[in-house]
Amino acid sequence: MKKGLLIDSSTGLTKKQAEEMGFYYTSLIINIDGKEYKSGIDIDNKFLLDNMNLKTKVQTSTAKLGDVEQEIKKALKEVDQLLIITISKYLSSMNSMIKVLADDDEYKEKVFVFDSNFITPWIYHELPNIKKWIKNDDIKMNFIIEKLSFLKDKMNAFLIPDTLVFLYAGGRITKAQYIAGSFLKVLPIIVVRNGRIDSEDVIKKRTVNKAYDKAIEILKKQYNNWIKKGYRVELKIINLNSDKNFEILKEKLAREGFKKFEETIIAPEIVAHVGPRATGFGLIVHEKNT
Numbered sequence: 515m516k517k518g519l520l521i522d523s524s525t526g527l528t529k530k531q532a533e534e535m536g537f538y539y540t541s542l543i544i545n546i547d548g549k550e551y552k553s554g555i556d557i558d559n560k561f562l563l564d565n566m567n568l569k570t571k572v573q574t575s576t577a578k579l580g581d582v583e584q585e586i587k588k589a590l591k592e593v594d595q596l597l598i599i600t601i602s603k604y605l606s607s608m609n610s611m612i613k614v615l616a617d618d619d620e621y622k623e624k625v626f627v628f629d630s631n632f633i634t635p636w637i638y639h640e641l642p643n644i645k646k647w648i649k650n651d652d653i654k655m656n657f658i659i660e661k662l663s664f665l666k667d668k669m670n671a672f673l674i675p676d677t678l679v680f681l682y683a684g685g686r687i688t689k690a691q692y693i694a695g696s697f698l699k700v701l702p703i704i705v706v707r708n709g710r711i712d713s714e715d716v717i718k719k720r721t722v723n724k725a726y727d728k729a730i731e732i733l734k735k736q737y738n739n740w741i742k743k744g745y746r747v748e749l750k751i752i753n754l755n756s757d758k759n760f761e762i763l764k765e766k767l768a769r770e771g772f773k774k775f776e777e778t779i780i781a782p783e784i785v786a787h788v789g790p791r792a793t794g795f796g797l798i799v800h801e802k803n804t
Contacts, residue, residue, distance in 0.1 A: 517648045517655060518593035520585060522577060522608060523554035524601035525641065526634040526779040535645055538589045540582050542601065542608065542783050545573040553782045562782055563755050563790045568679050572786045576608040583615060586625060595624055595655055597648070599662075601783060602631045602709030626655050628662060631709025635750050635778040636669050639798055664801055666708060670736055671796025672729040673704040673711075673788050674722065676756060680789035703729045704788070706796065711787075722759050726766050729795070734770055737797060746800040750778035756791040763793050 520538040521527065532539040532554075541552035544562075547570060551557035566572065589596045598616070603609035609630050616625040630637075640662070647658045675681060681704065682692035691702065703725050704711055733749075740747045749772050753760040767775060775795070788794075 515594040515651070516592075517651075517658075518589050518596045519644060519648050520589055520596055520598045521637075521641075522600050523552075524606075524608075524633060524637070524781045524783050525599075526638045526781040527641075528554040528558065535641065536649075537641075537645075538585050538596070540577045540585050542577050542606070543575045544782060544786055545571075545575065547571050557782060559754075559780070559782055559785050562785050566680070566786075566790050568677065572680060572683065574606075574684070574783050574786050576606055576611055579611065579615070582612060586615070586621070590621075590624060595626065597644075597655060597658060598625065598627045599632060599637060599644075600627070600630050601781075602633050603629065604631055604710040605633065606783075626659065628659060631666055631669070633669075633706070633709060633784060634781045635752075635796065636665055636798065638779060639750075640665065665799070668740075668799040669706070669708050669796070670733075671706040671752075671794055672733065673706060673752070673792055673794040674701065674725050674729065674759075675704065675788050676759075676791035677789050678702065680787055684787040701725050706794075722762065723766075726763055730766055730770050733795065733797070737772075740797065740799050744802050746802075748798040748800070749775035750796055750798055751775055752780050752792070752794040752796075753777060754780070754785060754788070754790055754792045756793050759791070759793050763795070767795070 518538060520540065521532060523541045529539045529541065539554070541554050544551050544553050544557055546565065586596065598612055600608045600612060609627065613627045616627050644658065647653045647661065678687060678692050681687045682689070687702065701722060737747055751763065
């Protein structure tokens with residue numbers, strides 16, 4: 515059976531990039547000061563980072579249902595089975611919306627919606643493997659879903675925002691945390707764990723240096739734990755136009771023994787919530803013997 519993959523813009527790919535890889539695509543919506551944009555088509559990270567300021571009102575929402583259904587129907591004219599991977603179910607209702615759509619009788623045994631808790635960068639770095647599996651006619655859809663499930667409890671990252679405005683506006687931190695951070699000048703380290711940005715799982719430090727020190731301390735323990743279990747682990751770092759802090763982060767990581775790491779992308783949907791000048795880092799855990 516010929517298989518296909520439909521992804522959304524939370525992968526970090528633009529529509530053009532996705533189609534060049536042979537994937538189908540749908541866009542989440544980013545609303546900036548009352549104007550709607552389709553992520554990955556009308557808007558990208560550069561536009562967001564150039565235009566966001568403390569007065570900017572930014573909201574995100576699911577893709578248009580009609581657009582999703584149109585893309586599914588287009589795909590099924592070309593493939594026998596379609597795998598759909600969305601943004602994490604903990605960050606958006608996108609996954610549940612598509613599950614309801616795919617439950618229609620006409621899509622039975624044709625459309626498979628992965629129970630996703632993915633965000634960038636994890637899904638982005640897994641796309642080459644998924645492409646390889648999709649193109650192999652001997653590989654069954656259940657095999658691909660099982661392979662993807664390996665990552666579901668192995669995604670940890672830390673985000674250090676420059677401001678709390680966008681996290682609070684997007685409902686990612688509580689009002690109490692926003693007030694404390696803003697007036698007491700407490701810098702939060704946002705812990706991203708397995709597709710969740712948990713408002714209760716926030717580490718508070720007074721300076722960027724202390725925030726980095728604490729986050730790297732936790733990261734090092736996680737890294738060593740995965741290595742001891744025999745996994746191959748990569749460190750990825752994130753920079754949203756924060757050159758000075760980014761250099762500090764790289765220096766601190768190098769001093770702690772992380773000599774090999776590379777910058778990775780993060781989707782506009784995440785940028786909209788953490789805001790410009792944020793930095794961060796996370797681990798990509800690979801299956802054993804890969």
